[in-house]
Amino acid sequence: MIELQTDTMVSRKVFLGGSWVATEEAIDVFDPANGQAFARVHTIGRGHVHGALKTAAAVLPVWRGLTAKERGALLNRVADELNRRKNEIARIITQENGKPLAQSEGEVAMAEDHLRWFAEEGRRVYGRMIPPQAKGKRHLVVKTPIGVVGAIAPWNFPLVLSVRKVAPALAAGCPVILKPASQTPLSAIALAECMESAGMPSGVFQLAIGNAAMIAEEFLTNDTCRKISFTGSTRTGQELIRGAAKSIKPLCLELGGHAPLLVFDDCDLDRAVQEAIIAKFRNTGQSCIAANRIYVQKTIYNDFVQRFVAAAKALKVGPGLEPGMDVGPMISQHALDGALAQLRDAEMHGGRVLVGGKRLAGHSGYFLEPTVIEGVGDEALCMNEETFAPIAPITSFETEEEAVRRANATPYGLSAYAMTRDIGRIFRLAESIEAGTLGINDGAPSTSQSPFGGVKQSGWGRELGIEGLEAFLETKHVSIGGI
Template identity: 45%
Template sequence: MANTTTKDFSLLDLEEVKLFVNGSWVTASTDTFFTLKNPSTKEVIANVPRGGRDEAKNAIEAANAAFPQWSKLTANDRADYLLRLRDLMLENEEELATLMSMEMGKAFGESIGEVKYAANFLSWYAEEGRRVYGETIPASSPNKRLFVIKQPVGVVAAITPWNFPLAMMTRKLGPALAAGCTGVVKPASQSPLSALAFAKLVEKAGIPNGVVNIVAGKTQEISDEIFENPVVKKVSFTGSTDVGKTLVEKSAKQLKKLSLELGGHAPFIVFEDADLDKAAEGALASKFRNAGQTCICANRIYVHENVKEEFATRFIEKVRHLKVGDSLDPSVQIGPLVNEDGLNKVVEHVKDAQLKGAVVLEGGHIKEDGDGYFFEPTVIDNVSKDMFIMSEETFGPVAPLFTFSSDEEVIIEANDTEYGLAAYLYTSNLERAVRVSESLNFGVIGLNDAVPGVPQAPFGGMNQSGYGREGGHQGIKDYLEEKFISLSL
């Protein structure tokens, strides 16, 4: 394996990475591997077993065998395991963050933040699992008693994305384990290391064998086994809309429960009465988080014509101070794109916009110093609706500015998308804040708030951004079945 510029890890041996199935560390049955490179340096950091259908099947069988014991534990006992796992995550946050930054390029400071965020889902659902209440129903005759109880659905599968490899995993596993389900996680091939390091913590926490299984590798084979194996009762997927549509078709054959958090194209609206400093700081935080590689980042920034110039000046000044570089450098704010394809898509979107009349106000080029997939934080103006950047997710550090003149106009423009995941608006007018928030067809609204996601609130989209909710008390519902019991005395 090529030399890495990193320290030794206590959780994961990068010289001999293995998958986690039924409490054991295993290689792929085919004895094949895929190479993982650091997008900041293009150096090989690990060779990961290319798990496939056999490993997925073994993991599902292990989860099924573990289900009876795990589901019969009290909610308090399961909560104790989750809280122990949370503590271990926080104790090992630097190592987890380092692995995450190495494998997918997230700036180290953001990676630390994600570890804390991911651990909070375990805290929240440890407690939420204690509040899975049933109910009694007034009977229609004196000799009957009617009850509703809630029970875990069974074995579940989580298919997680590369851009938030730990947070999306615990947002799915937290409620699943708290409800009494057991599970199989298929991490993205770009970021399996942090998931496998998490499995080491599952082991340290003493969670019984088979309750949590991590299988990386051949996406198609693993997915086929998950959707064709009748043991799996529910699947949670975060990823692209196109893949999500395919999974809906696959889930229909067995009527598996399915929750989807898919693509987004978030509008960010700055009204003329907004606090422009706060709005500029919010746009910076939303747009350039994880180098623009988030499903809820600001993709279209609409600014009222009366404050457009002033906002642009303040925003660009902040963009110019962003530091781009190796994701392991604690002072860096913008790391690389995840891979060459991601970089090429950003380049294509910027070139397309320029050919159609857009003007680059800041940035606009590949950052040449260094060997990684870096692109300059970019602001473009004179944007029109026929540009790729106004209809597709760029997934990169490019902020397009669009001018509007009325509330009615910007609401129509913001809603003119097939997506409906997140939207943002900045205003000091309470009436406008309520009216526009209610008019935007998106599942998450950031009202003077660029970072609205929290474990205690539901997160999910409308339209082609998916269905189902994760987070909040709503997030545990899909992992439970309601059973009606009618007792005749």
Template identity: 40%
Template sequence: MTLLTPHKDVSAFLASPQGLRIGDARIETSALLDVIDPSFDTLATQVALGGADDIDHAVAAARAALEGPWGSITTHDRGQLLWRLADAIEENKQIFGELDAIDNGKPMHVARDVDAVYSARHFRYFAGWPSKIEGRTIPVSSPGKMNFTKVEPVGVCGLITPWNYPTLMMAWKLAPALAAGNTIVLKPAEQTPLSALYLADLALKVGFPPGVINVVPGFGRDAGAALAAHPGVDKVGFTGSTETGRRIIEGSVGNLKKISLELGGKAANILFDDADLDKAIEGSFWALFGNNGQSCTAGARLFVHRSIKEQVADRLAEMAKALSVGPGMDTTAHDLGPVISRPQMEKVLNYIQAGRARGAEVIAGGAQQGDSGYFVAPTVIQSVTDDMTIAREEIFGPVLCLLDFEDEDEVIARANDTDFGLAAGGWTRDVSRVMRLSDQLKAGTLWINTWGDTDAASPFGGMKQSGYGREMGEEAIALYSQTKSVWLG
């Protein structure tokens, strides 16, 4: 194993604790947050640990910017700043890739060439929106009266992002919120604060006024809870677990702030016997193992028609055993890195053991891999039934569960028999079946004969306990806007 030599700017960034980014200042705190490299279970660096008082400070800075330079900026200039930030992200994609590889563990080439690049594209898409956010004139029935609407920013937005895609999830939320004219207090996941702090610095460098983007790393129970409950925050956008989403809602009731939630998932992926088998197996494999299974849209429940289940299971097991697993900063371009933390690794391994105890058969992986870091061997489990815990709860790791089925109506009912509704899909050559699936599967995003595609222009979000609100596209602008009706007599 040979590790990459970090970029000089990354080395400098990690050399001393980074302060909170509030306004144009780096704020030191008495307490520090340890940032652990999950590839080695070692301390990578420390950053300032924010709490309720720091959230107060950040909200005040965001409010001052909203009522000051950011609130008076032209739509043209707002779009230009978003475009410049996109350029800066792409120009520094190596740094973003290394930071995500260090605190998240994902392979650096993936973090650089996928996460960072698509983050820049996300900002570019929303850079075109500020000049297109329009009200309308309404032909009302009152004689001699005129009515028109104005679409305005919500105000100060508290954004809480997860650890599975540190840079990309930040872009998903920041870009539309900024395009709509809001100011931001961002609390990144405590495990992965590095790219957020670095991006806040870039934003100032490209010309964003101080206070538009504030970053307060901290724990959810402290900084996150304070942000959700803060009376000066007008909107909270959250991505994370369903359990935490409920606490966000509870915390928001004080001033009835707007909430959008992208929560957990247990996606059903259905492989019919008429599918293009090579394409379906490859797609279904990466539907789960992409990002090491640490994705709310992972195709974790793979329903396979009984007539082809043995053939599919054998090929998936072979593919899982062939995956390369290693540290995020290894010079070898591994397929997968570690899971995010020791508690997460133990959780994943406990799920595997629970499946075994109920009679499920592990045909690949099933154990910790190596003796350092938080690596779980890519795992395929067959003979899974709907009532098993591993088929009901979100594992959030490299564990693919295989279930078999016989009948289309039966499998659609089983696919929908879940508390979640973030994503679902299937593989078939039957066009009529495609349309039936699109009608009957209950999820916010459906993938048919593909998996995992997203685009900044296409809405994304969940049903049921997977949350509400839609990120990306025109719907994301609506999440961060409010409409005012004006009457003239």
């Protein structure tokens, strides 16, 4: 069990083949709230990854041979372990990621819900019988596990985005090797402990902690790995696509976002402000579905901005383990520097900072004040690139057609938001906005039973919902003659 301390370095091994393995190399894990290393985690080489894939392939017949009910029972036991250790694991997430503790608690709860959803959904993998066109034949469609899965998870939601990949793959009958982000490996180690305590068969779930490029290369080139599921930047997704082309390896890619948030003059203004604050500043703005660009109809622009700025000013910023925090530190100095560079660029393109705009004084960690900036030109970086920071650029629009055009003027399409009570407009936006998820009066739309993923350069495939399970299944036609 992981024990987090502030005065002693914690050392953790890597979970391979059902055992905790100490290797020669290790990496430090840093607390973004103070920039100090507090844990050291063993890392693996390419030979370990090759061995993990071999182990997973050996256990594949056993795992897929279990009934979906049996696999689901094991996943529910993992969920039970997460629930039993929820307070401890939430603190782990906060210390390695920085987010406020209440948000980490929500992440653990959602991860538990994902496990329970797929534990049950695995029992509903239905095939079908197709009416024949020729006498003496019958046609069946059956669903079979795709095989060993390599899962690569990001640092911003280190537990729940790992579980989004692991839970459906395991439910479908696929062993999984999880590569967590090097900044946040302790959440994955806690998940591995829960797997072990739940009695997960040896080799069904393993960890690959180490150099991302090396691990991805082994996943790509080793035929034992039958699918890769990745969450991260569009640039890295493009590299995976190039690598997968050599062997036509299936990929599920959840990539970058650049979410617009449209505020129409018929909205409930108080709710619109509340949901916009959630969509923008949750997880310190370090979310692929964060509202990157806020467009407000001119007739309510001044009123909305006044209320939004007041709400942003009221957010409590500080170390995530301190009570009552709304916004924590950014993940690293590099991330903070990038955010400040975007702010300087926005000001050069006509932006005016209404609140925030600088590093939070009095802290040694990577804190940026929640920032609202208005009047930014459409050519500014923050209006064209993903902003992984608590920065909210706001501008105005006049008509629905203009709002949709500007919302769609991006190569990305992961998520979008709209604040409106016009039912006709809701349906029009549902059909015209180019995004995989559209939150209407809802700043936190993700849920276990609904599909999640992007269009355009925001990715391939879907996670969660029934689509999330289908991602790890092959569809097979069986034609039977002589009947």
